Amino acid sequence: MENPRMEWIQKSGKSCLKFTFQGSFKEQDAQTGIAKWREALATKPGERIIHIWDCLAMKDYEQQARTMWSETCKDLKDQIDVIWVVTNSLLIKMGATVISVFTSLNIRVVSSEEDIRI
Numbered sequence: 001m002e003n004p005r006m007e008w009i010q011k012s013g014k015s016c017l018k019f020t021f022q023g024s025f026k027e028q029d030a031q032t033g034i035a036k037w038r039e040a041l042a043t044k045p046g047e048r049i050i051h052i053w054d055c056l057a058m059k060d061y062e063q064q065a066r067t068m069w070s071e072t073c074k075d076l077k078d079q080i081d082v083i084w085v086v087t088n089s090l091l092i093k094m095g096a097t098v099i100s101v102f103t104s105l106n107i108r109v110v111s112s113e114e115d116i117r118i
Contacts, residue, residue: 025061048081
């Protein structure tokens, strides 16, 4: 199964790139996901995109996967408007905080997709 699953969705009339993570996020998942992520943003050059990371079904992640993901956030920073992380996990909230500090991106953590305010 694809992890994360990536899709374009509409939220409040805006185009958002949604990632749905499952189980354990591994280095191989990160490599595959990053390639698709770069392709998706390449279709909208110069646009700042709202990102939604649905981590409700994510249990944990490999350190290397998080590092690769945050490096990619830095690379793609000019095309990232805000990142909404949907999770109830303290571990994932901490990972989001680390990425936020490391990349200086606007990352907001909510406990459900309904809490996202665009």
